[in-house]
Amino acid sequence: MGYTKISITIPEEIYKEVKELAAKRQIKLSRLVANALADEVRKNKEELFIRRINKIFDDPEIAKEQRSMARDIANNTNVEELPW
Numbered sequence: 001m002g003y004t005k006i007s008i009t010i011p012e013e014i015y016k017e018v019k020e021l022a023a024k025r026q027i028k029l030s031r032l033v034a035n036a037l038a039d040e041v042r043k044n045k046e047e048l049f050i051r052r053i054n055k056i057f058d059d060p061e062i063a064k065e066q067r068s069m070a071r072d073i074a075n076n077t078n079v080e081e082l083p084w
Contacts, residue, residue, distance in 0.1 A: 010018075022032040057063055 018032060019029055022029045025032065057066065
């Protein structure tokens with residue numbers, strides 16, 4: 001994986017807190033920022049995926065089919081046998 005250097009502007013107070021957090025975790029500031037950005041990108045992808053799924057299930061026919069399948073599974077599953 002390659003790396004790219006960027007320049008950002010953030011409030012001084014946030015910079016101080018992030019720098020302190022990186023020191024506490026004993027990691028480089030750039031690593032902490034990269035991890036935070038990666039988490040934000042991951043969350044965005046997950047939210048987009050969930051919106052797409054919800055859009056699919058907005059279709060009444062698909063929702064009806066899913067309810068039917070859920071009932072069939074519930075009616076044919078012995079809860080006591082599940083590995084809780």
